[in-house]
Amino acid sequence: MSSVENYSPRQRRFAPLNPSSSEPSNAPQLKGIVFDVDGTLCLPQNYMFGEMREALGINKSVDILHHIRSLPTPEAQLEASSKIKAIEREAMQHQEPQPGLVELMEYLRDREVKRALCTRNFEMPVTNLLQNHLPKHVFVPIITRETPGLLPKPDPAGILHIANEWGLTNGGENLIMVGDSIDDMTAGHKAGAATVLLLNDHNAHLKEHIHTDLVIEKLHELIDVLENGFVGNKTRMELPS
Template structure:
């Protein structure tokens, strides 16, 4: 069950030079991206192919199934889904607005990270094909355990960037990213439109470069920063990603 949300929206100070931060909102310190459906156009057909290769139903999580197998069988199953991803990566298309947004973020010296359930080869292929020279670090793939939708990968990125709480753990309150109390932005498409009104979606955009004007003027979400510790996995469905837990 989700915990009650307060009514104060998440805010970040305007990034545009010369704009006064009258709200006292914190400065945005970084942003994390998913891959499929976010940096590149969604390739949903992969999931059906993966399940067919593994002989599992849609009700079964692909990675959970692989990791439930004995070591040798697990590696064989993972290689089957890697083969699907290798074939799909040659058909990757850049998400509209991809390059303008990344160029803008670099002009503001904002660190950029990736947290995905893909393996590294398709991720590197996308970066070399569409974002050569752009820096993303760290890049968290499904080799990180536990993988998404657990927020642990996001918290690892925050800690790598030096954003930590008094307990020494990663702190996501001043980032736009998935989970951990951070602001969530849904890149909407026909597959995830139902999440546009979800209580854990702060903002909805239809293409990546719409985020530039939002950040320039000052990010204002529509839900509160509250005690959502019991709801992290629910929030892990949403930041700049396809809104599906399958990838």
């Protein structure tokens, strides 16, 4: 494994979305934004993970999705998935949107910025959030735990699939991944996207992580960032090609 000394600094930038910006920019154009769901578009429901692990009889060191995929038979996998879906079904009744959610999405719609979702949730709570809190907004494509043929985050497959669907030939280089977890930051980083961490009470340790480009406390803070030109942290590090 490479040490930090093997990395070199790289500052991610995108040109301002404000068409009347007085300062010309030679930074790349932003082509779209990929959002996580739980903890990003809606307030975190972290209690779910404890309930899920208890239902599956696993401890907190075991990844839930990996555990389900590693079960020996399709029947066992289906039974475990059903338990997880039941917990998510109950939790989605209490979903609350993140502050600034609608304001940000209306801004991105007005600026004609493409939006997609990449989440480890099942499809049902994602649909519930969109129908109840963002009924006039379109996210295409939507990658969930149930999307076939794609490894979940932290693998970059979902983000790269989105870039391909949008006709981008350079992976995630012209995209931003917005999320609240190390899986979000790592998936975005590996896909070549810039990353934005939505800060909460549990992820402050990720502020200085080498996969995190920018940190915000509320979603609507991203509006001014994009209007004036995205500039990532100067501490962003990349392995040499």
